[in-house]
Amino acid sequence: MTEARLIIADSEHDADMLYVAGIFVPDAFIAVEMNSEWHGLFSPLEVDRARKDSNFDHIHLDALFRLSAENAGRSGLAAVAAAFLEERKLKKIEVPPHFPFGYAEQLKSWGFEVRASEGAFFPERAVKTELEIRHLAYAEKLTRQSMMQAENYLAACSVGSDGILRDSQSGKKVKAADVRRAIETFLIGNGAMPAHTIVACGKEGADPHNVGSGFIRAHQPIIIDIFPRVLSTGYWGDMTRTYVKGKATPEVRKLYNTVREGQDIGLSMVQAGIDGSAVHQAITTHFDRQGYPTKMIRGRQTGFFHGTGHGVGLQIHEAPRISVKSDILKAGQVVTVEPGLYYPGLGGVRIEDMVVVRGGGCDNLTNHKRRLEID
Template sequence: MTRLRKPTAETVLIINDSKKDSDLFYATRFLVGDPLIYIEHGGRKFLLVSDLEYGRAKKEADVDEVVGTAELEAELRSRGKIARLASIADLFLRSQGGAQKLCVPASMPLGQAGQLRELGYELDCREDPIFPETWLKTPEQIDHIANCQRAGEQAMEFIVETLRSSEIKDDLLHHEGEVLTSEWLQREAHKRLLDVDCSPEQGTIIATGDQCCDPHQHGHGPIPANQTIIIDIFPRSLVTRYWGDMTRTVVRGKASDEVKKLYQDVFEAQDWAIKSIKAGACGKQIHQGIVEHFEKSGNKTGERDGIKEGFFHGTGHGVGLDIHENPRLGKVGHELKAGHVITIEPGLYYPGVGGVRIEDLLVVTEDGHRNLTTFRKEPEHLEI
């Protein structure tokens, strides 16, 4: 097994479950939904687990030593103490020579942090992720993300072709004699993701018409003809835990001239941004370039009747073991480095007209980028 995370000279403590905490999974490669105690101390990696998980952890965990917590819990109870996770970690650390300062994630619960301070520890709370090297992907990790993206593209192909083959009756789409709904398409797309060991863990967006104007609206109800349909697919591998992310916008039927212009403007903005991606580029500057492009093309951003319209989200974000991670391309942006995997996803949203978003997933390289997304997006593919 190739070790992903080498311990540092610091004493690191993470108490969480590795299904929720991507840093914990990165450090251990051990997936479990119950709380674990992960410790880096004295140049070694330790994983403290219950008896239930001990055998599997011995086989699977990428650590130097797996420790069962049963004896530690019994020792605490014999002293009349409650066997809290913080207390178990403390007892184990004392058996390893002790520590005064712990490096912990800033997301550690306040109560747990308080217990550790009561036990005498100074806490160095690190902003997530506690292991920032996770932002820079290895070739193997990029392959994992690319495989997830292929799964997303297969699901996208199914959705788009189902929409294309649907019949238009009374301004609604029909499939096999039934009104086609966002929910039905989502379920069928999810089946196809699961067939290739990917999970629709956070759902799939198939939003239509004015639903498109709320960028994270998942979409619901009958799908209308001649209106924008935003399809945003972000599967997670059940095997590697890495994510993919892509978005396309289509219209089944005829798009209005307004929608065609929105699509052309978004397409051109994304094309400019993608060409700007390389190591050393500034995420904030790229985002500002998108903002200026939209303003020059007459697409104003603001608020009407209490509803946001125009371009009011970031241009992109990192993707890896988390669906949204650094680096960011937005009002607050990071310098891009070779090995970052990022989305480029400008969008325009106007209630009464619809919404358009196009999203690709790219690997940043020293002299440019590699686009992991191959699904068609040119303006001639808007109408299907």
């Protein structure tokens, strides 16, 4: 029996659907692959646009199949998909691992054999085409420019007698939200949507995913992690820098230099054919030798306790991974290299670049200087 592949999702939030459709659709619709060709089933609201702009080999108005489903006493998108498949005498379906459980149960109750794919539904998504790399390079360009907005904002700030930064225009005490606003206003104005931009000063930086909410203080590390999505393409940028407004303490400076050296090790190793776990281990070994082992202290993780990097594309985190688990890098993959060290009470340091894996090394899409101190 011939097997079809089925997705039921919107393409605003589902990367697999966006990958196959090539257009943004806010409401869920149906995509079916059979005989190596993709069919898109669209409502009257979307069908003409899909015929003009989508990547599908065939476009269908879903109303006819919806009527067939209703005549069979069924309703909903799973019923529309069932009517389409039954007309073509297809009863075996492969679906993505995240396929809605309710849809799967409905299809099974109507006699379909449904199985989830083992691993990624589109494993080929991990290796980017040159067009995709251009999309990612543009996303990273906007990310880099937004980081410069943060640098300029911090440079313009003065330092109060209490050590808290003061806004150059209003004179008010500066919080993380003020720096975030400078970053995100630029991104939104240039067609990119920021998502939980991290501006974490001092002890807030000890938690890698703390977005930051407190005052920005002089002479303390400030982790800024920016990861926007370009609205026109759906591709993401990702970049992190750590700054100190004023003078870094010797402790922070040593931490920063160690992380920068660790990133240099990672960037020098990334190339097609290398195991990501070897990259991660080399950085971990460097940190250990510099006196920064990863361990629990009073119930909290300290040191380097996350992966070195991850793939970036239509999702901010996707295959491959550079971590403790084996994952062989391939030419054309786009990954981050983002080692970090974190200590409660002190804060953290993380530096992140986004690179394209190539046969003899990698191309750095971030291409932005690493500086610790901002005067």
